[in-house]
Amino acid sequence: MEAWWRALAFSSGYNTTLVTVGAMLLGASAGMIGAFVLLRKRSLVSDAITHATLPGLALAFILIGLIQGDGRWLPGLLLGAALSSALGLWLVQLVSARTRLGEDAAIGAVLSTFFAFGVVLITVIQSMNVTGQSGLTGYLVGSTAGMLAAEAMLIAVCALGLLAAIFVLRREFLLVCFDADFAQTQGVNTWRADLLLLMLLMAVVVIGLKVTGLILIVALTITPPVSARFWTNRPPRMVALAAVLGALSAYLGVTLSSARESLPTGSLIVLSAFGIFLVSFLAAPRRGVFASLMAHQRFRRRVHLRQGLLSMSRSEPIFDGLTLRLLRRAGHIRRDGVATAQGQAAARDAEHEERLWALYRQLFPGDALHHEHAGLEPISQVLPPDAINALEQRLPPQGESA
Amino acid sequence: MSDFMMFSLVPMTVAIIISMTCALLGNFLVLRRQSLISDAISHVALPGIVASFLLTGTIASTAMMLGAGVSALVTVVMIEAIRRLGRVEISAAMGVTFTSLFALGVLLLEMSHASGVHIDVQHALYGNLESLIWFEGVGLASLFDPVALADLPPQLARVSSVALVVLVFVLVFRRHLIVGSFDSEFAASVRARPALVDLLLVSMVAVAAIAAFEAVGSIIVIAMFICPAAAARLMTNHLGAQIAWSQLFALISAVLGYLLAGHGLIWLGLEMSLSAAGMIATVAGLIMLLACLWGPHRRGGGAPAEA
Numbered sequence A: 001m002e003a004w005w006r007a008l009a010f011s012s013g014y015n016t017t018l019v020t021v022g023a024m025l026l027g028a029s030a031g032m033i034g035a036f037v038l039l040r041k042r043s044l045v046s047d048a049i050t051h052a053t054l055p056g057l058a059l060a061f062i063l064i065g066l067i068q069g070d071g072r073w074l075p076g077l078l079l080g081a082a083l084s085s086a087l088g089l090w091l092v093q094l095v096s097a098r099t100r101l102g103e104d105a106a107i108g109a110v111l112s113t114f115f116a117f118g119v120v121l122i123t124v125i126q127s128m129n130v131t132g133q134s135g136l137t138g139y140l141v142g143s144t145a146g147m148l149a150a151e152a153m154l155i156a157v158c159a160l161g162l163l164a165a166i167f168v169l170r171r172e173f174l175l176v177c178f179d180a181d182f183a184q185t186q187g188v189n190t191w192r193a194d195l196l197l198l199m200l201l202m203a204v205v206v207i208g209l210k211v212t213g214l215i216l217i218v219a220l221t222i223t224p225p226v227s228a229r230f231w232t233n234r235p236p237r238m239v240a241l242a243a244v245l246g247a248l249s250a251y252l253g254v255t256l257s258s259a260r261e262s263l264p265t266g267s268l269i270v271l272s273a274f275g276i277f278l279v280s281f282l283a284a285p286r287r288g289v290f291a292s293l294m295a296h297q298r299f300r301r302r303v304h305l306r307q308g309l310l311s312m313s314r315s316e317p318i319f320d321g322l323t324l325r326l327l328r329r330a331g332h333i334r335r336d337g338v339a340t341a342q343g344q345a346a347a348r349d350a351e352h353e354e355r356l357w358a359l360y361r362q363l364f365p366g367d368a369l370h371h372e373h374a375g376l377e378p379i380s381q382v383l384p385p386d387a388i389n390a391l392e393q394r395l396p397p398q399g400e401s402a
Numbered sequence B: 001m002s003d004f005m006m007f008s009l010v011p012m013t014v015a016i017i018i019s020m021t022c023a024l025l026g027n028f029l030v031l032r033r034q035s036l037i038s039d040a041i042s043h044v045a046l047p048g049i050v051a052s053f054l055l056t057g058t059i060a061s062t063a064m065m066l067g068a069g070v071s072a073l074v075t076v077v078m079i080e081a082i083r084r085l086g087r088v089e090i091s092a093a094m095g096v097t098f099t100s101l102f103a104l105g106v107l108l109l110e111m112s113h114a115s116g117v118h119i120d121v122q123h124a125l126y127g128n129l130e131s132l133i134w135f136e137g138v139g140l141a142s143l144f145d146p147v148a149l150a151d152l153p154p155q156l157a158r159v160s161s162v163a164l165v166v167l168v169f170v171l172v173f174r175r176h177l178i179v180g181s182f183d184s185e186f187a188a189s190v191r192a193r194p195a196l197v198d199l200l201l202v203s204m205v206a207v208a209a210i211a212a213f214e215a216v217g218s219i220i221v222i223a224m225f226i227c228p229a230a231a232a233r234l235m236t237n238h239l240g241a242q243i244a245w246s247q248l249f250a251l252i253s254a255v256l257g258y259l260l261a262g263h264g265l266i267w268l269g270l271e272m273s274l275s276a277a278g279m280i281a282t283v284a285g286l287i288m289l290l291a292c293l294w295g296p297h298r299r300g301g302g303a304p305a306e307a
Helices: A002-008 A014-039 A045-051 A053-068 A074-098 A103-126 A134-141 A149-178 A180-185 A190-212 A217-231 A235-257 A265-283 A289-313 A321-329 A341-363 A365-370 A385-394 B002-031 B035-056 B061-085 B090-115 B121-126 B140-144 B146-150 B154-172 B174-182 B184-189 B194-216 B220-233 B239-267 B276-294
Strands: none
Touching: A002 A235, A014 A045, A014 A149, A014 A190, A014 A217, A014 A235, A014 A265, A045 A053, A045 A074, A045 A103, A045 A190, A045 A217, A053 A074, A053 A103, A053 A134, A053 A190, A074 A103, A074 A149, A074 A190, A074 B276, A103 B035, A103 B121, A103 B220, A103 B276, A134 A190, A149 A180, A149 A190, A149 A235, A180 A190, A190 A217, A190 A265, A217 A235, A217 A265, A217 B090, A235 A265, A265 A289, A265 B090, A289 A321, A289 A341, A341 A365, A341 A385, B002 B035, B002 B154, B002 B174, B002 B194, B002 B220, B002 B239, B002 B276, B035 B061, B035 B090, B035 B194, B035 B220, B061 B090, B061 B194, B140 B146, B154 B174, B154 B194, B174 B184, B174 B194, B184 B194, B194 B220, B194 B276, B220 B239, B220 B276, B239 B276
């Protein structure tokens, strides 16, 4: 616990602090690019990209190992990973565009086949005489424990560069995400923007390999954006929020993992991200589960109250328990079910409202479709006073309509 | 020969059975464009297995199957809940769910390392087909020797029974599966219960993934679900023929992959063997690549007019 507090306050050594900052920058850029990918509805493409890094990683390890005897040289490994994931990405695009197979089959096939080939190469490495083999498994599930300061620096600098690149390109990406055709008319090259988006995604994933491992990095590009989506309907804010939540997940995860020996960093980052997601999922205003449940309840009560008042004005008996309870609580009926004076007035108003709405819907069915469907909104809040006056005059006398 | 019986017969048989079983189910996943369900389900087998180990303290196979099955069910429920309640797109909902559960599995695994678990992350990812050695398999005669047969690795019986269950499922529900795969609204209108069949299909995928998990690991199994079926989809427009093609592809990739891994480099004069599971999936991927390049029905366009 104490070690965690120290790490949270960035005061447990230069190296840990550097790793934490690097991971946070990585989380921010992953969240940001992931937000665009989510809006483009291609979240699982990043799954294919991440798994496709393994053969490149292993090949690079073999090559570097043959040259210098130890395969652990981060820039070279990352380059290999980037090349093979680019190949995987290209294959996904090709298969889903040129054959009848869906993108899902393309993604699944590429991610599993590439990963399998990587595993084959790893068995080659295991029978080779190269040191640093155990370093390679760190790329599967992530480990920041043995990270060198230079490596952390590299990750931090790259993440910062990516963050800047995404920031510069954000307008273009947003346009393409929402309406590719419209973006085209605005002079945006959608093909190029899509490609850039995926390239940046790939770069983020490759940089993050060392931190969370190749299986879990995909979570950093999906979970924070999904969480951010719960809090806002405005894309620029969502992108910014996804970056913040990504950084927060990385911060919590890395610091938690430094609290005790042998805690896997990648898992803790992903689980922190999931924790944030859970909070957003349940408690976010408007889109969260609690908020929707409450909104649903409110709506139900309004419908019941209105129906109850209408029944009162038409002197129909009311049997529904909820309706009776609501009417009683509002003071519209007494405990024995007889309408109070206030209740009679409210019932008359409700009946009048209802008739105005009905007439409006009958006269202007097209316009009525644009308004609230249940007619629960007071009509005076929806239509201008002169329109209501006109309606009032065309209202048939009470006796006829009833 | 006795080497083959001892070291290769069982792993190869297991690989063939798993490949063909997964490919059979894969046909429907590919048709329904739900291939990535297998991705999600196979990732969450890990937390299920680890949790069942931590709860029961044994690596008994029934407990593990149960644990993995429960976690597959939890995954499906979570994905649906996130999708419906949170109004999140399905692929994102899947991504959130299976990465988190997988992370939980890794965390549990690492934390329980101190107490001496025999499964590690690497096995969970790569599988360990080569460890299925039949010590009593000394020659052809062992195939008829009850004592030797009793010594067969238990995994063989397990994957065989799973294959049988899957086969029975597909045979019994074939009409429902076919109708639901092509037109789920029509299926609902003729009371083919598409929702129920969907759930059953997912459970079967989970069962197959778990059976395969131990042998080939959680990621390579995805290739066995998708690649043969996707390749077969490019060969024909008839479902029956597609299933037959997928079975053939699965068989070829299992046999060829296993032989290449075990003997490929030895034939080249290098004394080493490669990951069999990885090689099988690689061959499956290559077959799919060939089908993408030259498959007669790679472009789509629906069924030809009946003659």
